Amino acid sequence: MKIYDYKGFPNPARVRIALAEKGMTDRVEFVSIDVPGGEHKRPAFLAKNPLGAVPVLELDDGTVISECTAITEYIDNLDGGPTLTGRGARDRAMVHMMQRRAEVGLLDAAAAYFHHATPGLGPNIETYQNREWGESQGERAVAGMRYLDGVLAERPFLAGDAFSMADITAYAGLSYADFAKIEVPPELTHLKAWRARMAARPSFAAG
Numbered sequence: 001m002k003i004y005d006y007k008g009f010p011n012p013a014r015v016r017i018a019l020a021e022k023g024m025t026d027r028v029e030f031v032s033i034d035v036p037g038g039e040h041k042r043p044a045f046l047a048k049n050p051l052g053a054v055p056v057l058e059l060d061d062g063t064v065i066s067e068c069t070a071i072t073e074y075i076d077n078l079d080g081g082p083t084l085t086g087r088g089a090r091d092r093a094m095v096h097m098m099q100r101r102a103e104v105g106l107l108d109a110a111a112a113y114f115h116h117a118t119p120g121l122g123p124n125i126e127t128y129q130n131r132e133w134g135e136s137q138g139e140r141a142v143a144g145m146r147y148l149d150g151v152l153a154e155r156p157f158l159a160g161d162a163f164s165m166a167d168i169t170a171y172a173g174l175s176y177a178d179f180a181k182i183e184v185p186p187e188l189t190h191l192k193a194w195r196a197r198m199a200a201r202p203s204f205a206a207g
């Protein structure tokens, strides 16, 4: 299978971390898409993902899967022993709920701030910008950090007692916030301690 991505960007990192957690990195051929150069907005790539974003997984039979959550589901279930997306109805629901909260409230908010309230990827790619909305998304990202800090005051991982895709999404959200220069408020000690624990996992270094 192939993964089209751009190493070092936060969403590609989500899938690279998931692959490393599963010990499957060497089963994938990575194909670099020149996102800063706008390759992801050209017809050849849009035919794979009409939303014009990386990462994208392409299976050997030609099936194309975009969205980190969908790709992670596929990877996690390949070996019949899911460890990232929950086992059983309750745990799966918790993982998806918490990953979506981290995605909307932090990762996507930080991305919207970057694309709208900063020069983003430059004028050739950022053809529409709404600075006021971007600023409001920056505030939303900080509110998302506060929410996650409160959750982590109660439990070791975002979806409960076990590491999951929700932790990967939230970690990528903090990486995007760093990239966009949105600061983590210093009083969010639970979030910071959790982040240090995540960073110590070998898979996160690989991402």
Ligand SMILES: N[C@@H](CCC(=O)N[C@@H](CS)C(=O)NCC(=O)O)C(=O)O
Pocket (backbone or CB within 6 Å): 009, 010, 011, 012, 035, 040, 052, 053, 054, 055, 066, 067, 068, 069, 111, 121, 125
């Ligand atoms: N919801 C998507 C987000 C993908 C995404 O936004 N990727 C970024 C890279 S971190 C991208 O390709 N951005 C290019 C752009 O927005 O122009 C997912 O889960 O895969």
